[in-house]
Amino acid sequence: MEKDYDLKWICEDEEYFKQILELRYQILRKPINMKRGTENNLLDGKKETKHLAAIFEGNVIGCVSIYESNQTLKIFQMLVDIDFQKKGIGRNLIKKIQDEFKDKKSIKTIYCHARAPVVPFYEKLGFKKEGDMFFEVGIEHYKMIYQNQN
Numbered sequence: 308m309e310k311d312y313d314l315k316w317i318c319e320d321e322e323y324f325k326q327i328l329e330l331r332y333q334i335l336r337k338p339i340n341m342k343r344g345t346e347n348n349l350l351d352g353k354k355e356t357k358h359l360a361a362i363f364e365g366n367v368i369g370c371v372s373i374y375e376s377n378q379t380l381k382i383f384q385m386l387v388d389i390d391f392q393k394k395g396i397g398r399n400l401i402k403k404i405q406d407e408f409k410d411k412k413s414i415k416t417i418y419c420h421a422r423a424p425v426v427p428f429y430e431k432l433g434f435k436k437e438g439d440m441f442f443e444v445g446i447e448h449y450k451m452i453y454q455n456q457n
């Protein structure tokens with residue numbers, strides 16, 4: 308896909324955040340039979356949390372959230388809407404975060420809990436598996452870490 312979408316940081320009082328929550332439910336929760344409401348994350352609403360969205364024709368088509376603490380950045384609730392997957396949008400979301408934090412000395416590592424089938428996606432972006440497989444929301448995950456180049 309040609310990059311005719313925008314990557315934009317979203318505040319939780321914007322309409323776009325409602326779209327993010329709906330996508331989280333449709334893409335991350337419903338397929339594993341989780342109830343509506345579980346798309347809300349404990350890290351939402353915190354001052355250390357930010358949300359990045361890919362926006363195409365007024366709609367969020369991909370998003371990822373980050374939480375900054377103790378010299379690390381946690382990436383969570385990463386998704387691309389079904390019709391837009393495998394077009395490089397997920398890669399561009401993560402790359403933007405890597406770019407924005409690469410000179411920030413206070414951030415040493417970026418990490419996520421990756422669903423097992425998605426491990427190769429993060430590996431292509433320089434993340435490495437750490438530790439054993441574990442279960443989260445009832446499915447297999449690996450912790451994956453990216454060393455910030457600063």
Ligand SMILES: CC(C)(COP(=O)(O)OP(=O)(O)OC[C@H]1O[C@@H](n2cnc3c(N)ncnc32)[C@H](O)[C@@H]1OP(=O)(O)O)[C@@H](O)C(=O)NCCC(=O)NCCS
Pocket residue numbers: 334335385386387388391392393394395396397398399420421422424425426427428431
């Ligand atoms: C995983 C996800 C975020 C990736 O976003 P995307 O926009 O589809 O991925 P991209 O097109 O940017 O892919 C970048 C590279 O990773 C690869 N890749 C993407 N998803 C992959 C997967 N599930 N398995 C293996 N490789 C994958 C692509 O083939 C591409 O490789 P290339 O550079 O060699 O062409 C998206 O597919 C998605 O939302 N999946 C469902 C929800 C989910 O599992 N979220 C992650 C929770 S941890």
